[in-house]
Amino acid sequence: MARPGNKIIQPKLVLLGDMGTGKTSLVLRFVKGQFLDQQESTIGAAFFTQILSVSEATVKFDIWDTAGQERYHSLAPMYYRGAAAAVVVYDISSLDTFARAKQWVQELQNQGNPNPVMALVANKSDLDSKREVQIQDAEEFAQEHGMFFMETSAKTAHNVNELFYEIAKKLAIAYSSKPSEVNLNNETQERRGKLFCCTG
Ligand SMILES: Nc1nc2c(ncn2[C@@H]2O[C@H](COP(=O)(O)OP(=O)(O)OP(=O)(O)O)[C@@H](O)[C@H]2O)c(=O)[nH]1
Secondary structure (H helix, E strand, O other): OOOOOOOEEOEEEEEEEOOOOOHHHHHHHHHHOOOOOOOOOOOOEEEEEEEEEEOOEEEEEEEEEEOOOHHHHHHHHHHHOOOOEEEEEEEOOOHHHHHHHHHHHHHHHHOOOOOOEEEEEEEOHHHHHHOOOOHHHHHHHHHHOOOEEEEOOOOOOOOHHHHHHHHHHHHHHHHHHOHHHOOEOOHHHHHHHHHOOEEO
16 A cells, blocks of 8 residues: 555566466465466466555556566567566576576676666475575575575465565665666556556
């Protein structure tokens, strides 16, 4: 809920990562508090909204959940361009998805978006017995690339709200100190989002 008198910001947030890592599941857990064992693979991208209040601002997230299948790769720039925050997701039980996450980070950092808040998210923390990616390796990679790191489970809800809260906080603080350097959504983007399938 918006706090009266509080500043309102409307950042665009994009989720990227290999197929099946749990991007949609993380968003659905955050936006609707739900989890599906048989979540369908995303086609193209899906749009969601959610509002979160932190002490510095009310944050109205415009969330673009991209499709991880390789055949949709060429669409990704449409969604990450102008994003104030990017969440790169891998699955702790698959080393391949961690390798793919690293490629996404390189791509994001090459496309010259000014100072987006970036998170590296290790999802499916409930599958610890099948872990292939060590926390330390991911933490080191995140640190080297100016990202913050979090392990989550969309299934158990572990750290999911905390992830979005942390992003909201970082965006609100960045906006308070340097408003012109934070990419925030505008009317056009909001209208465009409404042309796509909307959930949330
Ligand atoms: N055990 C476990 N399974 C999860 C978790 N998050 C997602 N899943 C499952 O992983 C599968 C893929 O989840 P999605 O949310 O569709 O993954 P995605 O990254 O959006 O996939 P694409 O749309 O293909 O890019 C589904 O069967 C989910 O139920 C989690 O935290 N733990």
